[in-house]
Amino acid sequence: MSEESITQARYEKIGRFIYAFQRHADPERLRAAAATAELAPDLAERAASLVRRYDEALEALQRNSPQAMPDSVDDDQLNAILADAEAFVRESGWTQEDGPGQ
DSSP states (O other): OOHHHHHHHHHHHHHHHHHHHHHHOOHHHHHHHHHSTTSOHHHHHHHHHHHHHHHHHHHHHHHSOTTTHHHHSOHHHHHHHHHHHHHHHHHHTEETTTEETO
16 A cells, blocks of 8 residues: 555544544533533543543544554544443433533
8 A cells, every 4th residue: 555545544534533523522522511510520520531532542543654554543442432422422411512411
């Protein structure tokens, strides 16, 4: 695989992950809600953990060289983060428009 196609694959993987995560929750709004009293303490902890994992995955995807890209972040890891985001939204009542259960 050429470096150009590896780079394209990298951007596509990053884009798909960002888009999929943001379908459930805006990471910046989650980050803000976790840092304030907007969420109950247990939900704030879950939101903070979720955003931290999202940030770590993005950083790993962006940091690795094109040659390491296919293995830089396992698809199972990304899918687990997305599943946790979906579960968080479902269990907390979080909405894109209003935040937690509004």
